[in-house]
Amino acid sequence: MQDPVTTAAQYLLDADGLLITAGAGMGIDSGLPDFRGPQGFWRAYPALGRAHILFEEIANPEAFVQDPEQAWGFYAHRLALYRETQPHPGFALLLAMAERLPRGAFVFTSNVDGQFQKAGFDAARVAECHGSLHYLQCFHDCRGHIWPAEDFSPTVDAARCRLLSPLPRCPDCGALARPNVLMFGDWNWQSGRTEVQRQRLENWLATVERPVVVEIGAGTAIPTVRWFGEMRGAPLIRINPGEPEVCTGQAVSLALGAHVGLQAIARELRAAGFLD
Template structure:
């Protein structure tokens, strides 16, 4: 059975109304201060940063977002016989799963914004529940188990990726026959290195992204068309 690995980045979700980070209209370019809200050291040290971060989470477009045609095409490919599909995503929006990808076939490298975790006792709970507390007037809700600082269950700047998740992603990259990097600048390590690992192990590397990436020279095919139409066409061709 052919193994197709898909590494997805923020560009995959822009058609769903979730802005990317580093593109021409990206979040970090529009508001460099916003980066502090997702930087672990700032977040842990400053209650004001945490209050702003909770407001950012409350107002996130993720809660209104629906999977787009690209998410749907990935889920559709997974349902076809003869093709094993694994998604390795840098996104934290959960849209691959909402589109129908089985949870066990989606590796969330940077965690998920749909849960919160205590930085002290590591208890996890639903983001929706924490946001209800914010709506009720708690500016910086604390863990109900131990009173520790809560954060979204995402990997912030300054935090390591989960080594188990990363090891599994590397195994998938090495085993894949086709590796598609879509909507990612391939600038954030170690996620970006997966494209190189796949190519080194003989995978056909396809890059679908509006901007050039550091791995373009290794690619068997570069696609600069809009992801919402280009990825479904590419996956139909693969199927």
Template sequence: MQAVLDACRAALARPGSVIALTGAGVSAESGIPTFRGKEGYWTVGAREYHPQELATLAAFEAMPWEVWAWYLYRRTVCRRAAPNPGHHALAQLATALPDRFALVTQNVDGLHRRAGSPAAQTFPIHGELSLMRCAADCALDRWPIPDAVPDIARGEAVAAEVRALLVCPRCGEMARPHVLWFDESYDEPRFFLDTVRRLAGRATLVVVAGTSAQTNLPWQVVRLAAAVGATIVDVNVEDNPFGDIAARSGGVIRGPAAAALTAIADALISR
């Protein structure tokens, strides 16, 4: 690990942005199941759905309240979880590097913000489970899911009184979870596409943690940063394509994210 920490310090000595790119592996240590794991499966009637089947606009349009039930259950799991030392380490790094650090997260659980990561430096590129927006797209606004919406158990249906709360405050149409679905595209107003690409294009260091390299924008971040000579570090319990790039750059750490991110943050803060 020492060689990786030295590479991170050397990168910080150069001008440019410092990016942490986080995925589900970071929150797994808080007890949140990874999205594509067996815990993400959901039964509707006699059929079991894979997460990639439910997390689509097409599924929402076909069975909106079943999809809402799945997301409200996931919201329940996330609300009952607590940030772990990895989340706190990145929040401390954001405070130490207010003009240079950016947290780009694929996670929709909100744990980074609950750990203290500033909103101005945190870019949830796949949305947030705590927010909803108009399903009819009457506006770009996002609103917190009302506090009166209760936690729900796995397999529990959305009650009529809860459905009445899940509406757009502006036009009164049905609301939808503020998440990026598999049959949708990244954009700037909702998912920070242009902002994140600009940050990557002037990066000096990208620390990738807990992501399996399955989605497009994280790949763009790593490739854009590598193209301008940024140091790339990969933290993961498993080998993955980002690790191949990092092995030729700042190095890889094969182990839990919390301990590795804490060590990296400490090294950069105390440089």
């Protein structure tokens, strides 16, 4: 049986376009938290743990109704973390692979952290299926507008998970603004920006004759990313230390973290003369 890393490298050598599908596990090597179960979430946000508030409860529009300062304390802390965090070297390895392929790469991710764009990926080649924390919208979606959060500079009491600075407001109606991210039980998420991204992705896929899917850190709890990659019917490389199993035909799994897994593939590609 061929070594899985060698198989993964061969999939890339045979491809003309790279579809990168990424879940929360992609950011772990950059130092971003992975909210794996209530205990993992509460370790990252002990104030919410003391109040026994689950991730599904704070990442919910109802949290902005009940206690907007607490809800924004959670999201503003994450926004600051994403702004400060530098992408790990695995992102650069993916970029290098993409540059060698005729059709380049496109990213499909459930992450709302903007790390792919920060790592140098073309924003027009990234589809964020759950939106982005770097964008805001009206809580009531009054006019369907989405705007960048770059002018929002929140002050957060991290120990209490509370926003200390003024709440962000919709520039159109003055109501509370919220992150343009898909939450649990979310009926007012403005999906227009994501829909444009998805259309760009579909247009790109139509130009690729021999795609390869590299899936990184996508779990089964919310399997959107895994399903999207599996449904392409293309060779699949799954990099996941905790849930590496594959059930599609032409697929290989690496039970490794994002950076280590990509490094292993890159070594094979260098040996083949594909990467410098």
